[in-house]
Amino acid sequence: MALSVLDLFSVGIGPSSSHTVGPMRAARLFTEGLVGDGLLDAVSRVRAELFGSLGATGHGHGSDKAVILGLQGQDPETVDTGTADEQVRASTDRGQLCLAGTHPVPFDRSEDVVMHRRKSLPAHPNGMTFSAHGADGELLRERTYYSVGGGFVVDGDASGADRVVADSTEVAHPFTTGDQLLEVCRREGMSIAEVMAANERSWRPVEDTRAALLHIWDVMQECVENGCTRTEARLPGGLKVRRRAPGLRARLREAEAAADACAVRPASDPLQAMEWINLYALAVNEENASGGRIVTAPTNGAAGIIPAVLHYYARFIAEADEDGVVEFLLTAAAVGILIKENASISGAEMGCQGEVGSACSMAAAGLCAVLGGTPEQVENAAEVGMEHNLGLTCDPVGGLVQIPCIERNAIASVKAINAARLALQGDGEHTVSLDQVIKTMRETGNDMKIKYKETSRGGLAVNVIEC
Structure with missing residues (x-):
């Protein structure tokens, strides 16, 4: 597979x-x-x-x-x-x-x-x-x-239908666990992204993979722009949830323009970047809730996290470029593969830890890599991102991908950035491995009551009255 x-x-x-x-x-x-x-x-x-x-x-x-x-x-x-x-x-x-x-x-x-x-x-x-x-x-x-x-x-006749999609393609550097992936990196002297790039050549030429990933990035950017320019005040569905992305971007741009106009710039807010990260995630997930064009990353319910962290990289990291975008996505995908092979990214099977937790882990790994992290630091970032989403339930109010899903993406985006930065402060050595936390996520999902797994029969879905 x-x-x-x-x-x-x-x-x-x-x-x-x-x-x-x-x-x-x-x-x-x-x-x-x-x-x-x-x-x-x-x-x-x-x-x-x-x-x-x-x-x-x-x-x-x-x-x-x-x-x-x-x-x-x-x-x-x-x-x-x-x-x-x-x-x-x-x-x-x-x-x-x-x-x-x-x-x-x-x-x-x-x-x-x-x-x-x-x-x-x-x-x-x-x-x-x-x-x-x-x-x-x-x-x-x-x-x-x-x-x-x-x-x-x-x-329905496929074996292992609850886990994977069969593909017999042989790749240059197969891996099914985080430990195996790190061993490949050490043995070959390669980064995680380089291992993934070598494996992708089993499906298509290098330039085609690069073009496809940059197209994915283009769609992510277009999705953010669409989410920021929608004119409807409310999201579709009975909850009548108010759109926040258009107003938030307008306020952020006004604040930047006012600061630029000042002869003496006021003291900058050290957490200003967080406002933009929140905006990017909200814009994507409001667009998703509207049935718009979206990048599944790795699911739609968690689709705002990786775009938000990538936008943070592109906007706030001076050295950001298209090579970094490709490296980010390849690294994130390696972590997603490990999660999908050894647990699940399905909210109906794992709860939201399988969706938002997976996306947070993937985004943390991708950002850590483009900020210069070693494979060991990247694995650490991914572990931190997943560990601190363990037990997260999937309890959408009214069966809509709005509450708590939209805000949950914003919070997880910030968490992914923090996980990457935390990992970069260490040397990659840590107590809990990514393999262990993925195994724990799977076991936690298996133990979780069905009412907390995308059925809208528990949690916020029953404690918040649908309008």
Whole structure:
């Protein structure tokens, strides 16, 4: 099994990688299978059933909409986010789906997209089953898929569906633990980013990987800009959450302009950078909550952390450049691979420690690397970032990726920067290893009650009254 940096970072649509991106990909995979086997023209009805966490919070996460778009051939990376809701509404109103974008079939949304709030499938909390029927009602095909976090989708027949996506690609420097990764770095005299870059050559040329990662960075920057320029005062959904990013950026820019206009500059706020970090994270996650274009990093619920820390690097570190951005993302992805292989990045499986904790750990590692950290210091930063998110529950109010998700990204972004700086003050030697903290995260997630794992049945989700 091998994972690429581009598996950990992909362009998609908000608000959730596991509940929106994954179901859209699964629905599209199902219709592509019908096309490939010559069954599409015989289909007169399709039905989708969503189970577990998908059924429990799918409406708030837009899972039903994602399925409808995917059945019609839409892809998370290219779907028009500005018209996605309109496309779904049109299909619902006219009572017709255009399967794979070419084959029209009758569609009754209440009957053909079923959300099972209390039923689960065995392999993973995010399970879904699609069925296609002929003119006489006969079953032409039925397939089960699992959305295992970060937009990854596996077939119901795949082994280890609750953990990984199979890829038999052989890489130059395989590793499955942090200790193995550090040993490769010592043996080869390479940084973590260099190990990752060498492995990426198994999939594509070096220049293609670099171009793809810089495109990811471009999308992250565009996402921040979109989040700062939205004109709607409130986020969609019943909570009526107020957007903060546009107003916060305006205030920060006004303060900078006023300071520049002063003949004598006032004493600078030593924590001013934190205001910008908060802004970047809020902008991304408000955009995510709006169903906008997002980089899954490694999930949508935690999508603001790595962009916020990268923006901090680009804005406040004088030596920042595109080489650093590439190094940051490669290093962060190495940590994400370790977490995905040895635990999970799925909130429905691990709670929010699997999402925000993972992103915080990845961001801390990436920043430590570009600030000159050794592989040992980078591993230390990643460990600190994860350790201090252990036990974090996933309890979205109203099933929406808004409260506490948006603020949680801002807090974790600052925590990641602190973890990197703390690690840089040491020599890389520390008591708790990254492998140990990942194992602890997995065990903690397994022990966590289901109501705290993206079901909206516990925590803030029941103690905050939805408006």
